[in-house]
Amino acid sequence: MSDLSLERGLNALRAEIDAPVAAFFSSCVHCGLCAQACHFYVETGDPKYTPITKLEPLRRVWEAEFTILGRIKGLFGLNEKVTDEMLEEWEPLLYDSCTMCARCSMICPVGNDLQYMIRKTREGMVASGHAPEGLINAASRAVRTGSPMGLKWRTLEVQIKHVETSSGLTVPVDKEGADYLVLLSSMEIINFPEYLEAISKIFDHAGLSWTLSTDCYEATNAGIQIGGKDIAATLVQRIVDAATKLRVKNVISPECGHAYTAVRWEGPNLIEKAYPFKVYHIVEVLEQLRAAGKIKTEGKEMDRLSMHDPCNLARKSGVIQEQRNLMDLVAGNFVDLNEHGRYQWCCGAGGGVSSNERAEELKMTAFKKKKAQIEEVEPERMVTMCATCRTQLEEGLEEFNMDIPVVGLTELIADHLVEKKKPA
Amino acid sequence: MSDPMDFLLWTKGPMFDWAIAIFALGMLARIFEIFMLGRKTNYAEPKGSEWGPGFKTMLTRSVADPGTFKRAGFDVLVGWVWHIGFLLVLFLFIPHIELIKSVLGLSWPGLPNPIIDSIAAVTIVGLIAALIHRLLHPVKQHLSTKEDYFIWAVTFLPVLTGYIAYHRLINPYPLALGLHVLSVEVFLIVLPFTKLTHMFTAFIARWYNGAIFGRKGVES
Numbered sequence: 225m226s227d228l229s230l231e232r233g234l235n236a237l238r239a240e241i242d243a244p245v246a247a248f249f250s251s252c253v254h255c256g257l258c259a260q261a262c263h264f265y266v267e268t269g270d271p272k273y274t275p276i277t278k279l280e281p282l283r284r285v286w287e288a289e290f291t292i293l294g295r296i297k298g299l300f301g302l303n304e305k306v307t308d309e310m311l312e313e314w315e316p317l318l319y320d321s322c323t324m325c326a327r328c329s330m331i332c333p334v335g336n337d338l339q340y341m342i343r344k345t346r347e348g349m350v351a352s353g354h355a356p357e358g359l360i361n362a363a364s365r366a367v368r369t370g371s372p373m374g375l376k377w378r379t380l381e382v383q384i385k386h387v388e389t390s391s392g393l394t395v396p397v398d399k400e401g402a403d404y405l406v407l408l409s410s411m412e413i414i415n416f417p418e419y420l421e422a423i424s425k426i427f428d429h430a431g432l433s434w435t436l437s438t439d440c441y442e443a444t445n446a447g448i449q450i451g452g453k454d455i456a457a458t459l460v461q462r463i464v465d466a467a468t469k470l471r472v473k474n475v476i477s478p479e480c481g482h483a484y485t486a487v488r489w490e491g492p493n494l495i496e497k498a499y500p501f502k503v504y505h506i507v508e509v510l511e512q513l514r515a516a517g518k519i520k521t522e523g524k525e526m527d528r529l530s531m532h533d534p535c536n537l538a539r540k541s542g543v544i545q546e547q548r549n550l551m552d553l554v555a556g557n558f559v560d561l562n563e564h565g566r567y568q569w570c571c572g573a574g575g576g577v578s579s580n581e582r583a584e585e586l587k588m589t590a591f592k593k594k595k596a597q598i599e600e601v602e603p604e605r606m607v608t609m610c611a612t613c614r615t616q617l618e619e620g621l622e623e624f625n626m627d628i629p630v631v632g633l634t635e636l637i638a639d640h641l642v643e644k645k646k647p648a
Numbered sequence: 649m650s651d652p653m654d655f656l657l658w659t660k661g662p663m664f665d666w667a668i669a670i671f672a673l674g675m676l677a678r679i680f681e682i683f684m685l686g687r688k689t690n691y692a693e694p695k696g697s698e699w700g701p702g703f704k705t706m707l708t709r710s711v712a713d714p715g716t717f718k719r720a721g722f723d724v725l726v727g728w729v730w731h732i733g734f735l736l737v738l739f740l741f742i743p744h745i746e747l748i749k750s751v752l753g754l755s756w757p758g759l760p761n762p763i764i765d766s767i768a769a770v771t772i773v774g775l776i777a778a779l780i781h782r783l784l785h786p787v788k789q790h791l792s793t794k795e796d797y798f799i800w801a802v803t804f805l806p807v808l809t810g811y812i813a814y815h816r817l818i819n820p821y822p823l824a825l826g827l828h829v830l831s832v833e834v835f836l837i838v839l840p841f842t843k844l845t846h847m848f849t850a851f852i853a854r855w856y857n858g859a860i861f862g863r864k865g866v867e868s
Contacts (some may be wrong), residue, residue, distance in 0.1 A: 245683040252847040254796050255727065256787035257712075260720045271790035290685070290804040292677055293841045329861075330868055331716050333727070334852030335709050438755055489864060492691035502693070542695060542865030563715050566866060568777075 230308050232354020237285045238307075240344035248341060249286050251334040252276055253385035258338060261331035263593040264321040264586065273528055275328040275338045275596060278317045281306050282345040311354040318342065318349055319356045320583035323590070324482075325535040325570035339540075342575075346451025355450050356579040363446035363455050370462070372446045372579065373410040377438055380413055384436075387421045393428050395420070398470065399435035404509070405472040405501075406434050407443035407463065407487070409480040410610035419479055419611075422638035423506065429516040429641045434476075440466035440595055443477050445486035449576030456486065457494040463487060467501050474502045477511055479632050481536030481610040488541065505537055506634055507609050511546035521640040524556035529558065530596065530603035531633075532617060533568040534610035540565075547609060547633055554640045555607075561597045569593045591620035598628065609633045654710060656826035659833065667833035668751075674840025675848060691835050694863045701856040701862025708868075709854045726777045733771030734807065737764055741810075761814075768811050799842055805831040 258275040259265040265273040287294040288303040297303050349355050362372040369376065384395045389608035396402065398532040404427075412419045427434050447456025451535075467475050477484040488503045513519045531551065537543045544565040553560050563569060572590030577583045594617070598606065606621075606628055609613050617630045712724045738744060742758040749755040758764075779800050782788045809828035811817075817822040838844065846853075861868035 241685060242687050243682050243685040243862065244687065244853070246685050247849050247852040247856055250678065250682060251843075251846040251853040253843050253846050254788070254791040254793070255723065256785065256791055257683060257716065257720055257723060259787040260716055264786070266719075269786070271787045274787050274791060277791065291681065292674075329857065331713065332857075333709060333712070334850035335705060335857040337857045340860060445684045489692045492693070493688070496689075498693065536687075539866065540864065542861075542867075566868070567713055567715055 228351060228353030230306075230311070230352050233311065233348045233350075233354070234285060234306060236351035237282055237345065237584050238289065238347035239254075239450055240282070240347055241286050241290055244337065245282070245286060245344065246290060248334075248336040248338075249279075249283050250291075252336060253334065258328040258332055258336075259388050261328040263323075263325075263327075263572060263590045267589050267592045268586075272317065273321050275322070275342075276336070278322055279338065279345055280349060281311060282341055285348075307418075308352070308354075310614050311349060311352050313319070315349060315354045315356065316582070318345055319359065319576060319580055321590075322575055323535070323570045323572060323577050324575035326539050327535070327567070327570065330539060330566055343448070343451065343516040347453060348449055348451075350452045351380060354454075356576075356580045358582065359446060359450040359576050362576075362579040363452060366442070366444070366446045367380070367455055370440065371410040371442050372444055373414065375410045375413055375442075377441070380436075380441060381409070383413055383417045383420055386417065387424055391421055391424055393424050395424055396435040398438055399433075400470050402433045402435035402470060402472055404432060404474045404476050405467050405470060406436055406441075406476050406478075406527055407483070408436075408441050408478050409444045409483055409611050410442060411444075411480070411615065412478055414614060416479075416611055416632060417491060418635050422632070422635040424522055425638045425641060426510065426513070426519065426634070429520070429644065431511045432518075435470060437466040437470055437474070439469065439503055442599055443483035443487060444480055445483060446576070447581065448486045448490055449558070449579065451481060453494060456490065460487065460491040460494050463491070464495060464499065467499075470502055474504060475499075475508075477503060477505050479506055479609045479611055479634060481534035481612065482576075485536045485540055505541070505543055505609075507537065507543055507546050507550065510550055510634065510637060519637065520642040521553050521637070522642045523640055524554055525605075525636065525640075526556045527604040528557045528559060528602070529555045529605050529607055530558070530598065530601050530608055531564070532571060532608040532613055533564055534608065534613050535568070535570050535574055537609065538564075538568055539566045550633060550637060551607065554636050559603060562600055563597065569597055571613045571616040571620070573612050574582045578612050578616065587616070588623055589619060591616060591623075595620060595624055595626070598626070603628060606630045607633050607636060652820050652823035652826065656822040656829070659826045659829040663830065663833055667836040671836035671839055674847070678840050678845055679848065682849065690863070692863075695705070695865035696862045698859035700861050702857075702859035703868065705858025705861075705868050706851050706854045709857070722781065726774055726781065730771050730774030730778060733767050733774060734803070737768050737771060737807065737810070740764065745818055765811075765814065767809060768814070771807050772804075772811060773808065775800070779804075799838070799844060802831075802835050802838055802842075802844070806835055 283565040284306050324339050329337040330338045365374045445459045484505045572587050621628050733784045740759040745758045809831045813824040813828045
C-alpha cells in the first residue's frame, strides 16, 4: 500500500460528500447528545469519544470545499486543514472507539446519521494510510485467501465431514440450481461449528434446497469494516460470481452482523448493479420457514433467557420481531433487555473493533454497557445471532466473572426440531 | 442618527430590508448547495420506502427516546423549554403577528401579552441554563467553539431586548425597540452562515435519516 497518501485520502473524503452529509454537518448544534448514545463515551466518561468529533476530518473537508463561507475563508487561508498528523490522531477515534453501531444516528435530535458518515470517513483513512494494522491484515488475508482469518476450504471440509458424521445428513456442496446458497463466517467455522450442523438439520427438516460453494463460502467483508471500497467490492463480487455460477435464487448471510450489511445493503452499490438473487439473514429465513409452518418444534427451554440484538441486524436492517417470534417457539421464560431492538446497545466489538488488537482494552470497557443491561434482567443464558457479538459476550461475561452461557439462536431452534419419523 | 427615533426608523427601514435579503438569499444558497450534491443511485433492493419514513422522522426526532431522556434529561428539557418558548414568543406575540402580516399578508390569532411575557421570562431562564450547561458539561466543553458562544448571544439578545423593550427597562422607548429590531436583524444576517441553519437544515437531515433507515425497514 505504498501509494497511499494524504492527497488520496482527501480525494476519497471529497468523493464521499453528498447531500445527506452536507445536511448533517449543516445541522449539528454541538448539543453533545450523541455522546449519551455512545457506549464508548458512556463507559469511559471521556468526551473525546463524542461521536460527532470523530467526524472532524470529513467535516473540515466539507466546510472548506463545499460551503460558501468555507470557500471565502479559504481565500484568506482561514480554514482548518486536514493533515497527516491530524488523521493519525483521529485513527483510534474512528476505528478503536466506534463500532458503527448507529445508536447515535438513532438519537441525534437534528437527525444526523453519524454512522453513515463514519463509514464514509474511513474511506479517507484507508486511502491516506491511516487504518489500524489488525484490520489491514484481516482485509489483505480476505482478499488473498478468501477469509479474514486465512481459513482454507480444507478446514471447512473437515467441519462438513464432522457434521455429516454426527448428523447422518449430507451437506450439499456446489449443487447447481439449489434455492439457497449458504454463506458462513470464518469465526463461525472456527468457534461455532455447531451453526453448520444446526442449519443442516433445520433445512433438512423444512425440506429446503440449499448448497455451499467451494468458490465462495465467506460472507464477512473486512473491506466495509476498514473502509476500502475496492476491497469490499472484490469480496462481494466473489459471492455474486458463486451465486451466479450455481444459479441460486437466494443467498443466506450467516449469524454475523456486518456480513449482512455488506452483502444485503452495501454489496449492490459496491458493484454498481442490482443482484439477480435475493439476500436474507439466516434469522429472516428461519422466520419465513416458521411462518410457513415448516418448522415443527417440541419442548421449550425453561431457564430464563434474554437476547442481544446485533446492531447490523436490528438497528441497521430492521430485523427485530423475527428473532422474537423464533424465541417464542423454543423459549418458555424469555425476557427482553430494557433497551432492545432499534435502541439496543452494541456489544462493543463490531465495526472491525474485534479485528483491531490495539482496541482490545477499550472493547472490554465498552462491553460494560451490555454487562449492565444483562445485570438488570438477570438471565441465566443469553441468545444472539452474530458470531462476533457472541464471542464478545462470552469473553466479556467471563472477564467479569458472570456465569451466563451464550447460545446462537439457530442452534437453539435446531435443538427443538421434531425428529422426522424414520421410514419403516 | 443621534435621535433614537431616527435609529428606530433605520432599523425598521433599510437595515430591515438588508437583513431579510441576506437571510433569504443566503439560506436559499445554503439549501441549494446541499441538494446539488445529490445522492448516488442505491442498487440494494429496498425493504421499506423512503418518503413516508423520512417525513415521519422530521417530526418524531423532536422527542427523545426514553433512554436518552433518562440519561440526559436536563439537556432535553432545557432544549425543549427554550426552543418552544422562543417560537411561541416569535409567532404568537401580537405585534410580531402584525409585522408578519405587513410583510407576508398572513396572520393568525396571538396570545395575550401577560402570557407572552411569562413565556419570554421562562425562555430567558432556559437560555441562561443552556449556556451554563455548555460551560460546565465535559462533552459540551469539548465540542464548543467560539461560534457556539457567539450564536448563543445572537439568539439570547432578541429575547432579552424584546423583554427590555416590552417592560420599558431602557428609555427612550424608540431606542429600546430599535435595539430589539437590530438584534433580530443580526440574527437573520448570521443565520445562513452559522449553525443557526439547523432551523431549516435539521428537517432535511431528519428526512435523510428517516429515509436511509426507512429504506432498510427501520423506523428512525
